[in-house]
Amino acid sequence: MTHAHVTSTGLDSRKLAFWTFIGSECLLFGSLISTYLVYKGRSVRGPTPHEILNIPVTSVSTFDLLMSSLAMVLALAAVARGDRVWARVWLAATAFLGLVFLGFQAYEFTSFVHEGLTITTNLFGSTFFTLTGFHGGHVAVGVVWLLTLLVRSFQGKLGPDKALNVEIAGLYWHFVDVVWIVIFTVVYLLQ
């Protein structure tokens, strides 16, 4: 069993550090979303958001990511109670739903390129691909992290004593989810 260090706050240092990291991520995505908003409606040529964004498809991918957050908390609960089978099921489900989200994003990016919108086409293309691309990169990192935890579980090294490792991965995953909640509203619904 590994032990956390005693700290003056009484809180685990890794969790404290990770919340600080998430705070810095708020500033990163805050700047990307601000940039998107500042340049919104300033493209001198199309395609524009209204012409190209596919709300039904993105609504499904949003639902997919929300459900992955549910799977993540269920995975943490299973690890904490020592239920290895369900821990694996929920970790695999979370990673799978993350991959499905990335598939939706790949489909969206590909269709946009075919319709003439690339990162260099106009201001909308530049800010849209930068913002959603950064988010997709975070999802990809999260999927790799989840698969690593899944492998550790199959190696028998993800017992209840490692619940904090899963909780920290979960914090990252849920943060990626809340960022998408904002992006879905700001970019897709508030056109």
Added chain:
Amino acid sequence: MVSDQDAASQHAHPGTGTYLAVAAVLTIITLVEVGVFYVPAFKAVLAPVLITLSATKFALVVMFYMHLKSDSKLFTLIFSLPLLLALGVAIALLFLYGAFVRG
């Protein structure tokens, strides 16, 4: 010394029922968001309605799935301050670039 398990459960986390209830509410809010987007009658109030719904979803995930509701208030502080700073910067930039100017 505290074990990882103890550190992970220093504060009681919600149960499976709460997680499922939050997921159901998140799903319903997402459906309402998409519905509001397609209903012409909401066009005049689309922005405030969508921002309120989005903020509710954000708060639910952060409070229940990220456990800020039951975890140490220090985590809430560490998360909230940069979040408010980012929000302030966004609003300031929008004012600076005339996003709120009509016409």
